[in-house]
Amino acid sequence: MRRLINIVFLACIMLTTCMEYDYLEETAFDLLIGEYFENNPGEFSLFCEMLSKSNTLSFLKAYGTYTVFAPTNDAVETFLTSKNKTSLDDFTAEELKDYVRYHVIIDTISTTEFTDGRLSTATMYGQYLTVSGYNEEGSSVYKINKYAAIENADIHAANGIIHAISTVLEPVTTPIAGFIEQNPDLSIFGEALKTTGLYDTLMLTPDKDLPSEERRWFTMLLPSNDVLALDSIYSVDDLIGRYSNTGNPKDPADSLYLYISYHIIDNNLSYVGDLVTQPVLETLAPNEIITIKLKGDSVLINEDLFLGVLEKGSPVNRNLSDNTAANGVYHILDKDIFIKVRNPVLTFWDVCDQPELRKMAGIFRKPGQWVDLEPGQLAGITWSGSAPVTYECHSDWWQDHLIYRDCFKMFLRTAVIPSITFTTPTIVKGKYKMWICTRNSPSGAETNRRPKFVVYFNGEPLPTIINTGYTISSSMTDEELELIGYKRYSYNPTDSITLTDNAGRFVAQLAGSVDVPSTGQHTITFEVINNGDKEFWVDMIQFIPFEEDQLWPRIDNDGILRDKPDWYPLP
Numbered sequence: 317m318r319r320l321i322n323i324v325f326l327a328c329i330m331l332t333t334c335m336e337y338d339y340l341e342e343t344a345f346d347l348l349i350g351e352y353f354e355n356n357p358g359e360f361s362l363f364c365e366m367l368s369k370s371n372t373l374s375f376l377k378a379y380g381t382y383t384v385f386a387p388t389n390d391a392v393e394t395f396l397t398s399k400n401k402t403s404l405d406d407f408t409a410e411e412l413k414d415y416v417r418y419h420v421i422i423d424t425i426s427t428t429e430f431t432d433g434r435l436s437t438a439t440m441y442g443q444y445l446t447v448s449g450y451n452e453e454g455s456s457v458y459k460i461n462k463y464a465a466i467e468n469a470d471i472h473a474a475n476g477i478i479h480a481i482s483t484v485l486e487p488v489t490t491p492i493a494g495f496i497e498q499n500p501d502l503s504i505f506g507e508a509l510k511t512t513g514l515y516d517t518l519m520l521t522p523d524k525d526l527p528s529e530e531r532r533w534f535t536m537l538l539p540s541n542d543v544l545a546l547d548s549i550y551s552v553d554d555l556i557g558r559y560s561n562t563g564n565p566k567d568p569a570d571s572l573y574l575y576i577s578y579h580i581i582d583n584n585l586s587y588v589g590d591l592v593t594q595p596v597l598e599t600l601a602p603n604e605i606i607t608i609k610l611k612g613d614s615v616l617i618n619e620d621l622f623l624g625v626l627e628k629g630s631p632v633n634r635n636l637s638d639n640t641a642a643n644g645v646y647h648i649l650d651k652d653i654f655i656k657v658r659n660p661v662l663t664f665w666d667v668c669d670q671p672e673l674r675k676m677a678g679i680f681r682k683p684g685q686w687v688d689l690e691p692g693q694l695a696g697i698t699w700s701g702s703a704p705v706t707y708e709c710h711s712d713w714w715q716d717h718l719i720y721r722d723c724f725k726m727f728l729r730t731a732v733i734p735s736i737t738f739t740t741p742t743i744v745k746g747k748y749k750m751w752i753c754t755r756n757s758p759s760g761a762e763t764n765r766r767p768k769f770v771v772y773f774n775g776e777p778l779p780t781i782i783n784t785g786y787t788i789s790s791s792m793t794d795e796e797l798e799l800i801g802y803k804r805y806s807y808n809p810t811d812s813i814t815l816t817d818n819a820g821r822f823v824a825q826l827a828g829s830v831d832v833p834s835t836g837q838h839t840i841t842f843e844v845i846n847n848g849d850k851e852f853w854v855d856m857i858q859f860i861p862f863e864e865d866q867l868w869p870r871i872d873n874d875g876i877l878r879d880k881p882d883w884y885p886l887p
Contacts, residue, residue, distance in 0.1 A: 349384055349473045350377030359480065362392035365404050370412035376420075382476035383421040385445070385460055387484045388467065395484035417441040418487045424476050427469045430458060433589030433638055434645075441487050442531070446587065446638050461485060461640065492536050492641040493518035501540045505576075507552035512573045513566045514580070514600075521642045533585035534644035535597075537606070537617060537632070539652040547652060568602075577601040578655050587638050587645055588615055596836045603745060603834045604655050617653050620742065658835060660746030660861035664871050667738055667854055668722045670694050673707055681720050683711035699736035703727060714755070716808050717822045719856050721873050723755060728767040728844045728852040737841040743859055745835045749866055751824040753805045753856035756784045758821070765848040771827040772841040778828030781845065784852055787820035793885070794867050801826035805858065807870040807878040822855075829862060 347355060350373050353364040363386050367373035376382060387395070396403065404412065417440035425435055434444040448459050458466045464483035471478035490498075493515045496506040509515040522531030541550075549555055556565060559572035567573060577600035584597065591597075592610040599606060609616045609629060619629025630651040637647035672694050679685040686708035691699060699705060706725040715721040726733050750773065757766055766785030771778045780801060788802050797803050804817045805824035817823065832838065840857060860866050869877040 347473055348377050348379070348475050349382055349478060350374070352471070352473050352478060353386065359388050360386055362389045362404065363387050366392070366412050366416055369404055369407075370409050370416050372413060372416045372420075376475070379475050381422065381424050383423055383425045384476065384478050385419045385464070385466075385481050385485060386478050387419070387464075387481050391464075391481060391483050414441060414487055415484065418443065418485050421445075426477055427458065427466075427479075431589055434587040434640075443488060443640060443642075444585075444587070445485070446640065448638075462638075488640050488642050489521075490641060491519045491521050491643045492534055492646050495639065495641055495646065496536075496538065501542070502538055504541050504544050504549065504552055504555065505538055505579075508555050508565075508572065508576055511552060511556065511565045512570075512576050514573070514576050518580070518643070532583060532643070534641075535581040535584050535586045535591075536644065536646035537579050537581075537630075537649055537653060538646055539579075539649050543649060543652055574601045574604070574655060578604055578606075578653065581606075585644055588632060588634055588647065591615055591632070591647075598834065601655060605834045605836045606653065607836065617649065618656070622742070656835065658744045660748060660832075660859075661744045662861060662864065663741070663743055663748075663859040664719075664877075665741055665857045665859070666719050666722075666875065667697075667857055668707060668720070668724060670696055679707070679709070681709055681722055683709055683715060683721055685709050696739040697736065699726070699733050701733045703732045705733070705736070713818070716810065716873060717806050717818050718755070719753075719806060719871055719873060720875055723853045723855045725851050725853050727849075728769060728842065729849070730844055730847040733844070735841055735843040737839055738857070740838045740840060740857075742836055743832050743838055745832045747829065747831050747862040748859040749862055750778070750827045750830050750840075751803065751805065751858040751860065751866075752782050752827050752854070753822075753824045753858060754782070754784050755853040755855060756787050756821050756823045757850065758787050758819070764846065765850045767844050767848055767850075767852040768846045769842045769844040772839075772843065773827075773830045774833075774838050775841075778830070780825065780827050782825050782827060782842070785848075785850075786823070786825075788817055788823050790817065790820055798866060803867055805856065805870060807872040809881075824856075824858065830859075832859075 350367065353360040353367065353376075357364070364373065367376065376384065401407070420440045421435065421437050422440060423437040425437065429436070430447045432448060434446050438444050445460050446462065448462055450457050450459055458469070460466065460481060464481040464485055466479050467482050468480035471480070493506075493509060496502045496509065496518075499506075506515075509518065518534060518536070520532060522533070544550075544555075549558065555575075556572060559575045561571040562569065564570055565572040580600040581597050582600045586594065586597070591608050592615055594608060596605050596607055598604070606617050607620055609619045611619070615632040615634065616629030617632065618627065620627045630649050630653045633648045633650050639646050673680045676687065679687050686706055688704040688706050690704050691702060697705070703726070707722065708725055709720075709722040710718060726736070728736065750771070752771060764785060766783070768781055768783050768785070770781060788797055788804070794803060803824045804822070806822055856871075868880040872878055
């Protein structure tokens with residue numbers, strides 16, 4: 317998926333040029349990469365010398381899988397001049413080894429696999445290279461790390477691929493904090509980093525000899541001075557005045573500290589192409605997340621639909637982003653981002669509201685329609701076993717009691733579907749009571765034939781076993797039912813006093829209290845503990861803030877919230 321999205325990005329760039337790359341593919345299958353350099357001294361003698369002096373030529377003359385971004389002789393001569401060196405003898409073997417390792421990837425990557433952003437495999441130096449497409453003077457060109465143009469691509473050798481480049485690539489040794497400090501356009505945020513002490517954190521540079529997965533990487537989302545000015549922030553003092561609520565910005569509980577840390581994604585290396593594959597990322601601010609959406613070719617941070625209102629996101633400036641640092645990558649925002657302070661919000665979630673079902677216009681919420689869904693057909697719901705889950709919208713007596721008249725039906729049993737996991741919509745962080753709303757069967761002979769299951773929230777088990785072989789008593793008041801962890805959840809005035817349970821069959825059972833750690837999507841798993849032979853129907857899952865009324869409002873079969881009527885309950 318990430319590769320597909322990145323190819324779309326790069327394709328957009330290529331389309332705007334109205335040009336095609338005219339690289340001529342060259343083959344040298346009879347030569348190993350090291351031999352190819354030796355046999356082409358007019359183009360690569362100086363790079364071949366770099367390889368020899370760093371004692372790295374030999375492995376490129378052995379079989380394997382390599383991609384080498386090889387600087388031409390002109391590129392190396394320009395590099396020597398820029399370093400005030402007269403020859404490669406002026407470098408130590410270790411210095412040259414670092415340069416060489418930064419040009420070599422142990423993988424074969426042709427231009428057909430290029431994506432706009434970082435390459436799929438890190439270099440031998442341990443850092444990633446990036447590739448971008450540009451239109452220069454009417455011609456299209458790939459550039460590595462935004463400055464080294466590929467002059468001759470896809471030279472196929474016996475042990476890999478060579479791309480000739482116009483500039484020597486230099487390993488990045490400056491950490492993110494150093495780049496921010498050097499950039500006058502980021503001076504306000506840079507001063508705030510020092511004020512909070514987070515500057516020191518972003519100066520931490522991982523040991524380049526560690527495997528990439530063992531390093532501590534950072535991804536930064538940075539507002540420039542101009543972006544901060546849009547919010548009337550013109551100096552670090554303005555930031556302190558706006559956010560520091562304790563007077564000590566180094567205090568992790570201080571609002572300025574939290575504001576800065578909200579722009580930092582810890583233990584994560586995400587270039588733009590990686591961001592769009594991760595809908596939610598945790599920030600360095602405790603339990604605070606950002607959301608990421610791809611809209612057209614724009615990457616938007618925190619563009620969310622909340623309580624029916626679209627909150628516009630902060631665009632990532634793609635031209636100014638994907639900046640590699642020694643300890644991560646940083647991006648530039650066109651609009652600042654902030655921690656969204658929200659109180660827990662009542663969430664009545666119709667579990668059948670899935671994007672794949674919405675596309676089935678002739679079935680979704682159409683009374684009398686149903687469809688069997690196979691494992692893998694729903695992105696937001698996964699289940700074990702190979703049996704289908706059925707979506708059904710009722711046109712009989714059920715329709716007066718099910719929300720939107722629909723539900724999922726399945727054989728939730730140890731021998732068929734032992735467990736099912738749902739990804740929730742956005743839930744605001746806070747403490748809630750979670751209610752599982754199901755259609756149950758009358759107590760009695762079928763009690764032990766209906767599913768009983770444990771509910772897990774984000775992998776943690778909740779205390780109550782949900783028993784769908786239990787029906788509630790119409791003689792019990794709402795308050796009495798709540799005391800034992802049950803309630804009526806739907807609204808139908810024709811159901812008289814009970815409003816509505818239809819002989820006790822439509823039941824909400826309290827799974828337990830949950831602390832939602834961060835605003836965003838979470839997972840709920842039902843894990844069955846018996847092997848009954850009867851169906852299970854699930855209608856809705858409710859998150860009701862802990863301190864709020866758990867019984868009202870209720871929701872009718874059209875999805876409309878209904879407050880408690882003045883006349884309810886009847887004597």
